[in-house]
Amino acid sequence: MSEAQSEAVRLRVEKIGKVFGRRDKPVVEALRDIDMTVAEGEFVSIVGASGSGKSTLLRIIDGLLAPSSGRVLVDGRAVDRPGRDRAVVFQQDSLLPWKTVIENVAYGLTLARTPKAEAHRTAQHFIDIAGLGGFEHHYPHQLSGGMRQRVNVARALAVDPKILLLDEPFAALDAQTREIMQTELLSIWQETRKTVLLITHQIDEAVFLSDRVIVFSARPGTIREEIPVRLPRPRDLHLKRSPEFTALVDHIWTSIEAEVRASLKQG
Numbered sequence: 001m002s003e004a005q006s007e008a009v010r011l012r013v014e015k016i017g018k019v020f021g022r023r024d025k026p027v028v029e030a031l032r033d034i035d036m037t038v039a040e041g042e043f044v045s046i047v048g049a050s051g052s053g054k055s056t057l058l059r060i061i062d063g064l065l066a067p068s069s070g071r072v073l074v075d076g077r078a079v080d081r082p083g084r085d086r087a088v089v090f091q092q093d094s095l096l097p098w099k100t101v102i103e104n105v106a107y108g109l110t111l112a113r114t115p116k117a118e119a120h121r122t123a124q125h126f127i128d129i130a131g132l133g134g135f136e137h138h139y140p141h142q143l144s145g146g147m148r149q150r151v152n153v154a155r156a157l158a159v160d161p162k163i164l165l166l167d168e169p170f171a172a173l174d175a176q177t178r179e180i181m182q183t184e185l186l187s188i189w190q191e192t193r194k195t196v197l198l199i200t201h202q203i204d205e206a207v208f209l210s211d212r213v214i215v216f217s218a219r220p221g222t223i224r225e226e227i228p229v230r231l232p233r234p235r236d237l238h239l240k241r242s243p244e245f246t247a248l249v250d251h252i253w254t255s256i257e258a259e260v261r262a263s264l265k266q267g
């Protein structure tokens with residue numbers, strides 16, 4: 001457990017297992033015995049080879065998918081369906097193309113019947129935090145991929161979830177945009193201190209952003225290692241050149257390299 005963890009446990013994942021069964025395909029055991037907690041205000045990442053069950057776990061936490069065993073608790077309450085206490089940002093943006101930035105960010109609030117003026121005030125706050133001031137009345141197609149993902153993050157935050165779930169949110173972006181987005185996400189996190197669970201293939205992204213990195217084994221996904229990241233905050237991109245940073249990335253890479261190579265062979 002990292003020092004950034006306070007006593008308050010926000011998310012508890014208890015003995016989660018998931019087996020997919022299909023008539024035309026053999027049964028797939030995606031997850032086995034996943035036990036983990038995320039404290040209030042903590043930033044935790046999960047890394048692991050392709051197919052190790054990371055997205056499956058995120059979908060279970062979000063309530064989109066039922067586990068085969070175990071349970072998920074948010075603030076001590078078991079969850080079994082999506083709810084406003086959890087917001088997800090996926091790799092592909094899910095903005096409504098016919099709505100402007102501010103309408104998109106306010107969307108979850110208006111669905112929850114928040115009066116329009118109040119919804120727009122809240123949306124404006126998160127638009128500003130996400131560095132999108134001036135683009136309120138643009139439509140998604142008028143924005144770059146990185147900006148669209150910032151709108152998605154702002155939209156997720158606007159409903160004030162207890163935990164923000166990020167599933168490879170920058171995977172579709174080019175390498176430079178991705179680096180900038182990491183620093184943007186850090187500054188949003190500094191500002192809001194949301195509890196965040198991030199799934200990523202990029203080990204350096206996980207180390208750069210997180211208080212703790214959870215390393216999954218290959219399928220069935222189990223927790224192989226939990227690595228506290230005790231690098232000072234606030235962090236900027238120079239940190240990536242420090243020996244402490246490189247050592248952590250090397251350590252994690254060594255831990256999963258054989259499985260990543262094996263997953264490449266499986267296609």
Ligand SMILES: Nc1ncnc2c1ncn2[C@@H]1O[C@H](COP(=O)(O)OP(=O)(O)OP(=O)(O)O)[C@@H](O)[C@H]1O
Binds near residue numbers: 020
């Ligand atoms: N609906 C499903 N039916 C059958 N098998 C599934 C289903 N969803 C996922 N799987 C299998 O479960 C395993 C875990 O998949 P998952 O997408 O969670 O892995 P991942 O670690 O997120 O992979 P990646 O990093 O490539 O996104 C994989 O073998 C996948 O093929």
